[in-house]
Amino acid sequence: MRVNPRSVNTFAALCLNAQALFTVSILVVIICIIFIKGIANFNLEFILSYPEDMGRHGGIFPSIVGTFFLVLLSLLFAAPLGLGTAIYLTEYTRESRLTTLVRFGVESLAGVPSIIYGLFGFIFFVIKLKMGWSLLAGSLTMTIMILPTIIRTSEEAIKSVPASFRRVSYSLGATRWETTTRVVLPCAAPGILTGIMLSVGRTISETAAVIFTMGSSLRLPTSLMDSGRTMAVHFYILAREGISLEKAYATALVLVLIILSINAVAYYLMHRITSRYS
């Protein structure tokens, strides 16, 4: 039997359309569920008050503070390291065996699953370096985990700066470092920021690597050596131990709202950089 290629064509287009629609609807459904179920318990009091009775009542203020400082510290370590690596790979070397080696390291780190980071952070930072379950151990672990994201996106951003910009700068007598900091980096800034936003999102969402390095104390962390519970870990514990589904949904809502705004900012920045040079 011969099938009319035109009807196959129409049918295939329909199928692909349906697949894309289905995938987008998964996202929409997830976000809608979190909004509808979480909104009832989501208010200013939930954000600003302390949890009571293991999180059954009260809010998530210490978790918000813990998450904030985890993100801040991880970025403090990872941003200079990552950006430095990206600058090294793009501005300071030619492609050689060394850069291949560095890239191999970055790619391999990106593929390591988060539970392995958790295992490593636990044995190295928490136990061997005697940091205990602490903000410091958590943020050092997350630093290594987000490093590949920052390196890759920064490298892409720096590469997208036209070579003519650099040539002009060099011809004016600027050194390599002056060219990098005054010409290349300002132009690449939106792309670099996109990478940083994405790693913020990754840190906020992470559970496996954080729970074994930062611990899950419900108290407000007041020093680097204090344990803390990020929102994602709090959500996991509330949901898994069945402590309070209502509070779990409300925590998930806070998480999703933050992730949504981060992605919106990242997308806006990305859009700006692609429209600038093309």
Next chain:
Amino acid sequence: MTSPNAATRERLVSLTLTVFAFSSLFFLFLIFLFILIEGLPLFFKAGIKHIILGFKWAPTRGSFGIFPMIVSSCMVTVGALLIGAPLGLGCAIYLAEYAGKQGRIYLKPSLELLAGIPSVVYGFLGVVYIVPVIREYLGGSGFSLLTTSLVLGIMILPTVISISYDALMSVPRSYREGSLAMGATKWQTVYRVVVPSARSGILASFILGMGRAVGETMAVIMVAGNALKIPSGVLEPLRTLTSNIALELAYASGDHRMGLFSTGVVLLIIIMILNYIANFVIRRKVLK
């Protein structure tokens, strides 16, 4: 003229950046070193065969068999791929060939957002919405191989879509134009010309998706049921390598903890093999 001062600064900057660049390699080395230091001794003490092929996991009583978990990890990975690969590839094709510029503006960011949703949220929604449906209509406890594959299948979609999409977009436009000019329909062009040209990138996206599925932990713990045996059907509960580590690390000590690091060693080896294959597949394309 570059002043001597500036020249010194240049050298200093160059040195610092080199040190920074090698930090990734250094961290990778540290991770391997410490996982191996903690995990390898047990392989010698209890025997490789005992661990890799052993069926019994009772770490406090000297049994460290993780064979069921290795099999379970492979099963959920294949399951995730069966669900995520066709769906993801379909989305990527739609995005690259059918959506047009206007459609892409809305579709691409929403598909990327799927990657941003925390994995614990996927796991939780799996427990609340997929587990009861499977228990109700298909039987079993609902915490099963099928549930885990469904949840992981959705979770690997962003990986499959974005890498396949890049591969499809890198196929030169002239290929499509040539095919269309010879009277082929759009689908014939996609199916016979574009997809075959992009196949190594598509394959790499599947393999990296598998890597994501093997490594996922928290979502799997929530929906897999965590039973210590090889599942005999798709509705049976199971425990993967990752869940084994996360479930017991908090309270394990001595040989028990070493057993968890041995589990980590096996996991790391599987991941490295998958990454190596993905890299190989991508590089072969570049050489061609």
